[in-house]
Amino acid sequence: MTISKMGDQVIAFVCLLSLWWVVSTIVSNPLLPTPAEVFSALSKEWHEQRLLESLIVTLRRVLISFIFAMTLGGLLGVLMGRFRLVNRVLDPLLIILLNIPALVVIILLYIWFGLIEVAAVTAVIINKLPNVAVTLREGGRMFDHELEEMSLMYRFSFRQKLLHLWWPQLFPYIMIATRSGLALIWKIVLVVELLGRSDGVGFQLHLAFQLFDVATILAYSFAFILVVQLIEWFILQPLDRNASRWQKGGGNV
């Protein structure tokens, strides 16, 4: 069953790929490279040792920012969702953080703290954190009142509440924050690298942009997308399936 599911996705991929191939072959313009061209750009970057190195550097930044943004943003969001006072007081700050342009935060942090790794990662965290908070705030708001009372009467410990009461209710919101979060963080990391780092995918992408080397741009993009797709297949989708087991339509027993 899992295999046939994978099969569907592989077919979908192949369809996309052939569509692209056909269109790009017909157009035949270096600005819309064919899959083959992108692949050769990919293997060039790989052989010249830039691809893996840039990817690792960027992924490290993405990972660190992701962990911090999710933890802090999640905590903040849930507290805001549960406690009206917290929400009222912090809401304006949240709106400001949410809407302050990424560029502004990045520049200010770079200028104030210098072009150091910490400034880069902090900038990404500040950019992503309010999104997580906004998402998990809705989760916190929708907590089931009756189950909450139950956990009180049956003397659930804090740990039990966390694991068995709150986590499952927050789960869909956490998945939203994770999926759109990974994407957002990666995009911001690109900008951060563009503005003040000398390595990483963002740096390479922009060099390619200046030479208008669309094949290389796409090569780097797809390399990262592949990583995300693997995360999706081997971490997120199994989690999804696991979490939907208990639902009416879900898996066995």
Place this chain on the structure above:
Amino acid sequence: MTISKMGDQVIAFVCLLSLWWVVSTIVSNPLLPTPAEVFSALSKEWHEQRLLESLIVTLRRVLISFIFAMTLGGLLGVLMGRFRLVNRVLDPLLIILLNIPALVVIILLYIWFGLIEVAAVTAVIINKLPNVAVTLREGGRMFDHELEEMSLMYRFSFRQKLLHLWWPQLFPYIMIATRSGLALIWKIVLVVELLGRSDGVGFQLHLAFQLFDVATILAYSFAFILVVQLIEWFILQPLDRNASRWQKGGGNV
């Protein structure tokens, strides 16, 4: 009660403002302007007729992109959440769209369609759409099976289901998509304007950025944030309150 709620927020605002004032006065560096400097930059931009004009241009782009991204993304997301097959087939596409760097989409669209308004707005929509879809997919997944059966047995029309069954269940997810969506779209509009438009807040920000004119950068950011805060106060928060009336802890009766 509503007034006292507003009061809290005003106090929070004032606290933030004074904190900023104190810090910036102590630091006394043009790269961390005081509120007064930002305000004078704001009034300068206002008097030189740039502020309102840019804001209107940008808001128009934000609004159009927002409407399209929410409608298409929402539809896609809910369908993916409801129907497993749709989800399996479209999931890879979603991951690609979600993680393809904004820069890449913007560049490709500008190249293919020229530096025209439609390309700009389309780029923004393509950037935001997958986020909405990912959010509303979770909403579609969490639909209440029992109420669905009920609506079937009691012969709800499609319109009734939409308004009274699906909308309230999607509501928290729609709020997430709206809040983080407005923020995201505005940020992408800035990039789009920076790369290929000759007007709008993004264009002005870019000019200010080139000179590290932090006061003007902040002035434009706050002007937009003010708009969002007004939307928050007069549209989103009333909607929130309205939607939580029925909950255990909610308002009257």
Place this chain on the structure above:
Amino acid sequence: MFEFTVEGLELSDKKILAALNIKLNPGETHCLLGPSGSGKTSLLNVMAGLQQESIVKNVKGESQNLWSQRKPDIGYLFQQPRLLPWRTITQNLLLVEPNKEIVMHRLSEVRLQDYADYYPAKISLGMARRVALARCLLLKPELVLMDEPLTSLDLPTAREMRKLIKRLVCGHPTRSMIYVTHNLDEALELGDTVSVLGNAPAEVIYSNSINSLSREELETLLKH
């Protein structure tokens, strides 16, 4: 006459229903008795067409024709109220019957006229059940399925509601009903025929006219 036949039902590889046949004349009420977990609710779900996939999967062949002729027009009172929590009681009813007067009348028949503007979270369980009953009684179907409509109600209220059901459903010349209950008094008063479901592997251990049984015989059947 409605005739319903199912060859069995499995859910998640567990046998829920044995082969089963129920005949029902127009205007008649059929009572469904059986221990907790014997498959009464599942049977009603199948009748109402809410278990499509499973049936198709498990009862191969002519599985589509569960009903001897066409599938009757069905109204279903679920075991739980299933009200829309984000709509007031009146709004919930208005979704089924747009005429406000009829709705208010039904609401007063279940003694809830004072709670018209309450949200479901703010009424008691017994009250919510009565709202669901009122909602079901707004429909005018050929066949009514009722799953333990009078539990969680005090005796006088239950008696009054029983009368209401009797008047609106049993009193109707062409409206049939399948009525699930654990209460023998209700079964004896409302039912024309009866099926008693046994315990595991969910099968029918009695199915016939209810008048041919004494209360004691019925009790013994259920003790089984």
Place this chain on the structure above:
Amino acid sequence: MFEFTVEGLELSDKKILAALNIKLNPGETHCLLGPSGSGKTSLLNVMAGLQQESIVKNVKGESQNLWSQRKPDIGYLFQQPRLLPWRTITQNLLLVEPNKEIVMHRLSEVRLQDYADYYPAKISLGMARRVALARCLLLKPELVLMDEPLTSLDLPTAREMRKLIKRLVCGHPTRSMIYVTHNLDEALELGDTVSVLGNAPAEVIYSNSINSLSREELETLLKH
């Protein structure tokens, strides 16, 4: 002896409870009867401490001292099962009592040993109620609150569960219980004392030993 006094309760400007006093000796069971919507569940919630704000708001002054001495250690069986839907039945019980053997034993006492690994969405309502009962019976409190524990159960099962409650709660020398029911048989069998709530403006119309009342007198009180 536990003594509980509340001067009244209003929710959203509606009077839910009138002034009320309940005395309970250790080991005794107090039955709470009353029509649907008369405030039985609300009363239990107040006793369990789940309505704090409202009470503080409405019963000024010494409102904190609802209990004459200290608040007893309470176990509460809610009117609805309130199981964690994302945990299997066993997991639900293990959260209350970590000893797996005790849990499996309780589960077999409510006749659900075969459903240990089911998720709550896949068992019938009657079964879910029994799981909730089993969970409540895993606690060892001084005072048990039970809100209609035996509705939605067939007669033989209900009788068996009644015996279980009698053995584990009523049989315990120091464990008291407040038992809400609509079933007079249960009340007469389990109760030592009884309170009957009237209809609107929710007040107590009788509160005393249950043995001083005949079944008929009780029925008349309830018809009120």
Place this chain on the structure above:
Amino acid sequence: QEDLQTQLPKLKVTVIAWGTVNWELQHIKQRQLDHKNGYDLVIDRVASLSAARIAITADNTDFIVSDWLWASERNHKGANLRFIPFSKQVGSIIASPGNSISSYASLKGKRIGVAGGPMNKGWALMRAAANKEGIDLKNEAKIQFGAPPLLTQAIKNGQIDILATFWHYGARLEAEGYKKLYSLKTIMRDLGLKSNVPMLGYLYKAKLGDQHPHLVAAFYKSINEAKAQLAVDDTAWQALRPFMKSENNKIYHALITGYRSGIPDEFSQQHIEDAANFYTIIDDLKPYPTGLQLNPELFHNALFDKGSR
């Protein structure tokens, strides 16, 4: 060698990875002109001009290359930057094929692409020149600002008629057969600017010049040596070819020619006067002129003072 490297004081220059400055610096490294002049050059490559500008603002580097217009705006806002000429290349104005534009008047209604935004020098000069003839290009032509690569593409696709862009983008276009519209030198002469002011230069903080004047001098000396060698030595360019990303020989040679013609003359008082005039012209073109004057301190670096003294 190792010891030498560690002992020599380091000078960090932040440059765009494939930019023109990088060629000069790579040459210095290859010929070890830095060590000969007693410092160790550290080349820090970034992806954009913005990144370089942030780097100097954040005190993260010693030199970047940018134009003195930017530097003087920053100086007005409290920065204290100094300028060493790098190139007198201003930028190119390129016409798409089939556009024979004879006078400023014929620019009316044309679609003009301007790379990098309204601060583009070529564009400013063109506007100023047109302004003199009474034509307000800003309102009478369709202006499209944008990133240089996007505009290169736009002119190729026929989406714009005229393109004011950076010289190496222009050089590539010329190598592909596009026509250079005006010589900016002519325009500058038309505007009354007598000398060829170098627009681009190495910027550093005055602090560095005050504390280590000999280091700045050494740096200046080494880049002058590099320029002198690159001006005549074709083989030196061969070694730089990997840093030039030139697709074919034509572009390669166009880039070399462009670089060479950009090598600035000896800096003189005339240059400063012209720069001040230029600054005023540009300020006047703003919708709300600030009235600020160029502060000539910008050019008063250690060497120049020494030279004039």
